[in-house]
Amino acid sequence: MNKAGTHGRLYITKHLWVPEKPLSRLNLKIADAIRKHMPPLPIEGEGALARFPVLREFQANHEAIKQELLDVLRVKKDIPELKYVHPRDSRISSPEWRTYVMKLWGYDVPVNSARCPRTIEVCSGVPGVHTVLFSILDPHSTIPRHRGWATGVVRLHYPLIVPRDWQRCRIEIENVTYPWREGEPLLFDDTYTHAVDNDTDDLRAVLIVDFEPRMSLLLEAFMKLRYMIVRRSEEIRTICDRAAIPT
Numbered sequence: 001m002n003k004a005g006t007h008g009r010l011y012i013t014k015h016l017w018v019p020e021k022p023l024s025r026l027n028l029k030i031a032d033a034i035r036k037h038m039p040p041l042p043i044e045g046e047g048a049l050a051r052f053p054v055l056r057e058f059q060a061n062h063e064a065i066k067q068e069l070l071d072v073l074r075v076k077k078d079i080p081e082l083k084y085v086h087p088r089d090s091r092i093s094s095p096e097w098r099t100y101v102m103k104l105w106g107y108d109v110p111v112n113s114a115r116c117p118r119t120i121e122v123c124s125g126v127p128g129v130h131t132v133l134f135s136i137l138d139p140h141s142t143i144p145r146h147r148g149w150a151t152g153v154v155r156l157h158y159p160l161i162v163p164r165d166w167q168r169c170r171i172e173i174e175n176v177t178y179p180w181r182e183g184e185p186l187l188f189d190d191t192y193t194h195a196v197d198n199d200t201d202d203l204r205a206v207l208i209v210d211f212e213p214r215m216s217l218l219l220e221a222f223m224k225l226r227y228m229i230v231r232r233s234e235e236i237r238t239i240c241d242r243a244a245i246p247t
Contacts, residue, residue, distance in 0.1 A: 024149075038189060041154065042173050042186060066160045066161070071115060082098075094141065097135070099135055099136070107231055112243065129211045130227065137204045146194070158209065159204075161182070165200045
């Protein structure tokens, strides 16, 4: 049995692992240290589009991407819970929240991507993209407060399905609340403390895209080295294998 994602261990290869907690603490220290070199985040709506004009391509292809999401929702029951894909994240996993992974840290999930060719095409046009997924949250559901692992990247939430009572469906980032509006991008840093609450009768679905912002050459070189090491780890390969949904 592959133990990648097991609590307390991060697997570099099938048999070589490093302790998770010290690595997690180091990762968040790096995130805090480079924060001043990142774009000012969070930013939303027109501010996000002005800062990263390439994101207008999501609006231009909104209906096509949304249709692919609707196709994915037909197999929603087959999308595994996060705790089965990555057991270490069991604390924030729930049956009400599913993530349909198409790319993670640059590692493709071909069978999942094949259902969403336009989504992948548009996302591939974003410089430095390395993670693409649909985040699907059921009515009256929450995602607990947490800090993610995606250091040194900008996280895009592109809302595709937003509840009618949109003001009651929101993400809280560093103690500030942001409701989603369909087709209006929200950018933030995944390592910021954040939580989600869908206190409505409707499903919420956003496209999540992680991409690398421009930084100093030295910092970019460091982040690319880190990215290459993580991408080639057994951890990421196993997560992607577990996330695949056979046709």
